[in-house]
Each structure stands twice: as C-alpha cells, then as structure tokens.
Amino acid sequence: METAALLNEIDLIVAGMCLLAGLTLSLCWRQRHQHMALHRLQARLERERATREQAEQALADTRRQVCHLSASQQSLRDAERRRIARDLHDDLGQHLLTLGMELRALGASQPALGEIVDRIDGHVQHTLRAMRCVVRDLQPEALENGLEAAVNGQLAQFSRLSGIPCQLDVQPEVFDNRDAGVEKMIYRILQESLSNIARHAHATQVSVAIARAANRLDLTVQDNGVGMQAPPPSACRxxxxxxxxxxxxxxxxxxxxxxxxSTPGQGTALTMSFPLTTIH
Known part of the structure; x- marks a missing residue:
C-alpha cells in the first residue's frame, strides 16, 4: 500500500512537472512570437519612416526648385521692366520733348495756328506725363535712397493725404538687406495695401510692422476700419x-x-511672409 501511494505521488509530481514544462514552453513560444511580431512592426515603422523622410525631402527639393524658378522668372521680369523704363525715358521721352519744342516754335512763327498748336502741345505734354508715370511705376524713384527712406516717405505721404495716423514698427536689420527685388516687393505691396485702406477701410489708425527672421521677411499691415464680410462671387472682381x-x-x-x-467692424490685418532666398 505504501509503495502504491508513493508511486501515485511520483506520478503526480511527474505530471505536474510535465504540465509546468509545457506551460513554460508555451510562454517561451508566445514571448518569442511576440518578440518577432514586435521586431517586424519596428522594421515596418522604420521603413515607413524612411519612406516618409524621402518623400519630405523630395517635397522640399521640389519646393526649392519652384522657388528658384520663380526667383529666376522674377529677376527676368525685373530686368525687362528696367530695360523698358530706360528705353521709354531715353528714347520716347526725348522724342516727345523734341516734338513739344518744335510745336511751340511753330506756334511762335505762325500765330494763326496758335490755338491748334497749343491743343496739340497739350496732348503731347499729357502723353509725356503719362509716360513718366509708367516709367516711375516700372522703376520706383522712391527706392533710389533705399527701402527705409521709401517706407518712411510712403507712410508720411499716406498720413498727410488721408489724415489717418500710421505707426511703423520695424526691426533695424530689415534695412540692412539691399536686395533690389526685396525692396521693390515690399514697397509695391505696402503701397497697394495703404491704397486699399484709404479707399475702403474708413479707418482711423494704421499700423505697419516689418520683421526679419533667419530666412524670411514678414510684413503686416493692420487697420481698425470697417473690416470685410465674405462677398458674393460677383463681388470678387x-x-x-x-x-x-x-x-x-x-x-x-x-x-x-x-x-x-478681418472681422466686420473690427478692422483688417494683412500678413505676408516672404522666403528671402526667393526674392530677387
């Protein structure tokens, strides 16, 4: 009897050890399976991260190429504008001046034609003034003394003509850049922004801020006028x-x-940010 009981105990112990070994093997297999699954997931994440980085790099390269292409086109356009302005001033302007002088000489020598000559000379002088306006628009005279003088002069003229006080907040290093393309861009956009305010905003205060970061230039023009509402499609023109x-x-x-x-009754803020490497 004792021998049988001992054998039963041994069988139970062996069975328990076998069960424990099976559980251990099952846990080891599961852990190994989970580790392999985790390794595959990590490898997949690494591949996806590498793919995303490649896509982001390709997108950045494309953007740089587009910016360089835009800059090249802008440089060509500016060069063409300068050429046209020079030709208008030196060639057409000289011809108009000569025509006006000859007309006045004709009027002096032929008093009977005085009224007709004066009328024609008036048209010539009007054409000459229009031509000079076109030349100034192609190549702003205000920028001959740099952006700082141009901006200050522009704001002073705006306040004098509109009666609207204008505050300028500008970082000194903004004016250290003497890139003609940058200066012309800022000047023209500020000019158009102030013109819009004078015509439509009914504002009593305007503030202009120009700031430079490491690789961009920021321009903000803000007024306290009537603001804007979303217009119907027909009003967009x-x-x-x-x-x-x-x-x-x-x-x-x-x-x-x-x-x-912009909020109706609370004014409008225009914010522009330019990558410096793309303005020429």
Missing part, C-alpha cells in the same frame, strides 16, 4: 477684392504666404 488679389499675386510670385484676418 471689384473694389477691395481686386486690390487684395493683386497683393496675393505679387506675394505668390515671390513664393511667399499671404493671410487676411
């Missing part, structure tokens, strides 16, 4: 919308970003 569209086109040509924040 008139008034202030045309001015904003022109500003947006200039900013887009420079590879920049243009944002409009």
């Amino acid at each position: 008139t008034g202030v919308r045309v001015g904003l569209r022109g500003i947006a086109e200039r900013v887009a040509e420079a590879g920049g970003r243009f944002d409009v924040a």
Whole structure:
C-alpha cells in the first residue's frame, strides 16, 4: 500500500512537472512570437519612416526648385521692366520733348495756328506725363535712397493725404538687406495695401510692422476700419477684392504666404511672409 501511494505521488509530481514544462514552453513560444511580431512592426515603422523622410525631402527639393524658378522668372521680369523704363525715358521721352519744342516754335512763327498748336502741345505734354508715370511705376524713384527712406516717405505721404495716423514698427536689420527685388516687393505691396485702406477701410489708425527672421521677411499691415464680410462671387472682381488679389499675386510670385484676418467692424490685418532666398 505504501509503495502504491508513493508511486501515485511520483506520478503526480511527474505530471505536474510535465504540465509546468509545457506551460513554460508555451510562454517561451508566445514571448518569442511576440518578440518577432514586435521586431517586424519596428522594421515596418522604420521603413515607413524612411519612406516618409524621402518623400519630405523630395517635397522640399521640389519646393526649392519652384522657388528658384520663380526667383529666376522674377529677376527676368525685373530686368525687362528696367530695360523698358530706360528705353521709354531715353528714347520716347526725348522724342516727345523734341516734338513739344518744335510745336511751340511753330506756334511762335505762325500765330494763326496758335490755338491748334497749343491743343496739340497739350496732348503731347499729357502723353509725356503719362509716360513718366509708367516709367516711375516700372522703376520706383522712391527706392533710389533705399527701402527705409521709401517706407518712411510712403507712410508720411499716406498720413498727410488721408489724415489717418500710421505707426511703423520695424526691426533695424530689415534695412540692412539691399536686395533690389526685396525692396521693390515690399514697397509695391505696402503701397497697394495703404491704397486699399484709404479707399475702403474708413479707418482711423494704421499700423505697419516689418520683421526679419533667419530666412524670411514678414510684413503686416493692420487697420481698425470697417473690416470685410465674405462677398458674393460677383463681388470678387471689384473694389477691395481686386486690390487684395493683386497683393496675393505679387506675394505668390515671390513664393511667399499671404493671410487676411478681418472681422466686420473690427478692422483688417494683412500678413505676408516672404522666403528671402526667393526674392530677387
């Protein structure tokens, strides 16, 4: 009896050891399976991360190429504008001046033709003034003394003509950059922004801020006027919308970003950010 009981105990112990060994093997297999699954997941994540990084790099390279292409096109356009302005001033302007002098000489020698000559000379002088306006628009005279003088002069003239006080907040290092493309872009956009305010905003205060970061230039023009409401589609071609569209086109040509924040009755803020490497 004792021998049988001992054998039963041994069988139970052996069975327990076998069960424990099976559980241990099962746990080891499961852990190994989980480890392999985790390893495969990590490898997949690494591949996806590498693919994403490659895609982001490709996108960045494409953006740089687009910016460089836009900059090259802008440089060509600016060079063409300067050539046209020079030709208009030196060639057409000289011919108009000569024509006016000859007309006045004709009028002096032929008093009977005085009225006709004066009328023709008036048309010539009007054409000459229009030509000079075109030349100034192609190549702003205000920028001959640099962006700082141009901006200060522009704001002073705006306040004098509109009666709206204008505050300028600008970082000194902004004016250290003497890139003609940057200066012309800022000047033209500020000019159009102030013109929109004078015509449509009914503002009593305007603030202009120009700041430079490591690789961009930021321009903000804000007023406390009537603000804007979302117009119907037919209104997008008139008034202030045309001015904003022109500003947006200039900013887009420079590879920049243009944002409009406006609430009816609480004014409008135009914010433009230009990557410096793309403005030439």
